[in-house]
Amino acid sequence: MAGDPRGLAAALGSAGSRLIASLRWLLARLLAPLRTGDGPNKFRLSSVETHTTTIDGDTGWPYRPPATLRCPECGSGILQPDSREDIDCPTCSVTLPPERFTDLELLALTCPICRTRMQHGRRHPETFEVPEWATCHNCQYHWEFKHFY
Structure with a gap:
């Protein structure tokens, strides 16, 4: 149960569920720019x-x-x-x-x-x-x- 985030959220209650959801949202926002897509490379920075x-x-x-x-x-x-x-x-x-x-x-x-x-x-x-x-x-x-x- 220690590796399952749903089990952890259930053990912590509704506050834990909100915390886990917030952490997932934050992690998704942090990783979004690192994902590759079909568009041009957006990581080259112009002056x-x-x-x-x-x-x-x-x-x-x-x-x-x-x-x-x-x-x-x-x-x-x-x-x-x-x-x-x-x-x-x-x-x-x-x-x-x-x-x-x-x-x-x-x-x-x-x-x-x-x-x-x-x-x-x-x-x-x-x-x-x-x-x-x-x-x-x-x-x-x-x-x-x-x-x-």
């Missing part, structure tokens, strides 16, 4: 600046998603996985420092979570020559260019 309807995110140029740029010499796509890395064309001999990012045509930003193409844009085209936001509609990752107004 405060990107808390919109997205699940995960980053802010700041150092955390910019991988970019594909058009080579100024041969026109092929150059993948720049990190905003601080040199821009090296895999087809020809062009190697540019990361500061030359704005001189090249941005072809795409790639989601660092699911590797799909991201929608991106600029909010202040007269002020910044780089993308200021990017959103992945596949996994709900969002990136924001952090700047001060």
Whole structure:
């Protein structure tokens, strides 16, 4: 009878039944977020600046998603996985420092979570020559260019 909660509740009376019911309810509430479902992974936490309807995110140029740029010499796509890395064309001999990012045509930003193409844009085209936001509609990752107004 010690392992049976109903037997324990019966031994404690109606107050015990309420206590056991309350403990079950509390345990269910505590465990509910840990259960997996069919939806997306809700445990990735995005930074405060990107808390919109997205699940995960980053802010700041150092955390910019991988970019594909058009080579100024041969026109092929150059993948720049990190905003601080040199821009090296895999087809020809062009190697540019990361500061030359704005001189090249941005072809795409790639989601660092699911590797799909991201929608991106600029909010202040007269002020910044780089993308200021990017959103992945596949996994709900969002990136924001952090700047001060």
